[in-house]
Amino acid sequence: MDRPLKDQFNELGQTSQTSPQYMEAVISALRSAISFDASCCTAVDPKTLLSIGAITDEPIERMHARLFELEYMDDDVNQYETLIKTKQTAAILSGALNGNLHKSKRYRMILEPAGFGDEMRAVLLSKGECWGYLTLWRKSGRPPFHKKERSLLASLAPVIGRHLQRLRHQAPKKDLFHMKHAGGILILSENVRPISCNEAALHWLSVFRGWEKIGGASIPRPIRAVCSRAAAETDDPAKTVISIPGQPLLSIKASRLDGFGPSGQIAVSFEPASPAEAIPLIADAYGLSEREKDIAYRIIRGLSTKDIAEALHISAYTIQDHLKSIFLKTGSENRRELMWKLLDDVLK
Known part of the structure; x- marks a missing residue:
């Protein structure tokens, strides 16, 4: 008899050394209980709700930039912050729209053109704070997600959240590397394409790409997240603190540039996290x-x-x-x- 998924997720949490390793294992185990064609599991900073690393299937990776832009800069159904505020741990897109997916901007503009149909999301909470998001998709033409699947995912979300919290709070290792690669500056265009950077920023881009297991041309999720927040020009801070095992605590901040050059460019800084x-x-x-x-x-x-x-x-x-x-x-x-x-x- 198969062990309950909660037990499996707890065991995976104890044996995983990093959050990407844990998220990857969770997605693999989840396939035995819920059928889906693509997924994305993201760890977030609970203070800012910005991504600090994600494991994403290739079809979603190709449209991740547009999903980020819509999530942080526009309004739509079942957005993560709305789920957190309403204490709705898991939600199905088709269920929220009574089956009419075309009412969702995300579906019309991004998912449907890419061949996807229904979507199910969960916010991964622990001790009242959000430590990550988990999203599953089915291809067009497949049956929508069921309420029983939503209930299962909702019951598993706090387990995943608790282990993401623990993995984020692993004590950082001392490393003089920290000072060597301080002062990173990356300049990106309005559509988040790299324009220029210094050597320290190149180093951190490499670290994050290895952390998330993404290609050399991809913009890592933590950087894309702070850029999306800065571009939205809200009162929410466009910054986060990243904790990667074997690396020092790093503060990433983004600012929109509207001075002498082309408007809309974004500057991202990489600095040692301050004492505060x-x-x-x-x-x-x-x-x-x-x-x-x-x-x-x-x-x-x-x-x-x-x-x-x-x-x-x-x-x-x-x-x-x-x-x-x-x-x-x-x-x-x-x-x-x-x-x-x-x-x-x-x-x-």
Whole structure:
């Protein structure tokens, strides 16, 4: 008798070393329960909901740029942010439109011309935050996805989300490589085609392409995501922090250029993550709770136990209990060592 998919996904989560490896294994295992012709599984930054890496089938890769543009710059049915806000873990395009797929811009402009029919999406949530998206497609002429398949995917989504969260929070490795390849600048056209870049940006393009297993001419999803957000000219930040095993924490930011040259060009920068960006990720990597993070951040600022207790309106004895847990999780013996653990990677 086949094991339940939840058990399989949990085991895959424990044996996978990276999020792309886990996403690829999940998609392969999912085929035994749901029939689909193409898929895309994307890990996202829960703070910005921008892609930090994806595993995408070739037919979808060819139209991924247009899907990105519509997702971040236009309105349509079952968009990921809408699913998150409405707490709808999984949704079927045909079901949302009562079978009339032509009501969807995504279907009319992108999916139908590429030979695809129905689509099913899931947002991969864990502890109230979104850590990824999973999308499945069927070719035109095939039956639409069924409610039972949606229910199954909805039940599996939190399992996938939990493991994507864990894999994102692996402690970054120290690497002087970080400083060597700082200051990357990439200039792209309005339609996200590379125009020029420096050597550091070329390095990071190579790293991301290897991370996502995509060809040398493709723009990696994290870069495309921040560019789409910048081009949309919304109040949402066009930036994300990437954590790749064996690499330092990297901050990617995009800005629209409308000065002296052609309008609509986009500049993308690659810099070491700042302490404000990196310390929360490092604290998460050590498994600190929200209260423990509140206390750890105040220790970094130099507050005493008494000051922290007053700021958080709890007793000094409770602070000491939390500190014991923090020291245990981080392998620290005192406050000075804790500060070194949290700050060394970002100040080195």
